[in-house]
Amino acid sequence: MSDINDINSATTDEPGVKDLLRVKKAKKNKKIEMEPFAIVEGDDGEETTLSIPKKVTSQVAVKYLRDIRNVGAEVAMSNAMYSLLGAETLEFIATTELEDDDVVERLMGEVRTRLMGAMEKIQGNG
Numbered sequence: 001m002s003d004i005n006d007i008n009s010a011t012t013d014e015p016g017v018k019d020l021l022r023v024k025k026a027k028k029n030k031k032i033e034m035e036p037f038a039i040v041e042g043d044d045g046e047e048t049t050l051s052i053p054k055k056v057t058s059q060v061a062v063k064y065l066r067d068i069r070n071v072g073a074e075v076a077m078s079n080a081m082y083s084l085l086g087a088e089t090l091e092f093i094a095t096t097e098l099e100d101d102d103v104v105e106r107l108m109g110e111v112r113t114r115l116m117g118a119m120e121k122i123q124g125n126g
Contacts, residue, residue: 032053037050067080080115
């Protein structure tokens with residue numbers, strides 16, 4: 001079978017290869033589609049919308065699995081949250097005191113649930 005970096009040269013005539021999938025690489029820096037999760041109202045009337053990804057990509061799920069093995073579960077989750085929420089949202093959450101901390105717990109919990117769902121899907125369980 002051909003090397004993964006040379007997938008175009010693989011043929012279905014090779015022994016043991018039945019239905020070879022052909023895929024194209026996604027465009028670099030593909031934007032993750034986000035949806036609003038909560039609105040934080042400031043004293044000055046300014047509102048900040050906290051958004052979460054609509055879907056966790058298989059790439060993020062595989063990176064999470066790789067990171068669990070390489071750097072441990074806590075760092076892996078931190079890396080995944082950074083990938084999914086972005087630096088700006090994490091900085092806002094870290095530096096803004098909210099009247100109800102439950103919002104942050106629910107936001108992180110929903111992102112974690114979506115990440116776990118993506119992991120289940122790539123493992124054939126979803």
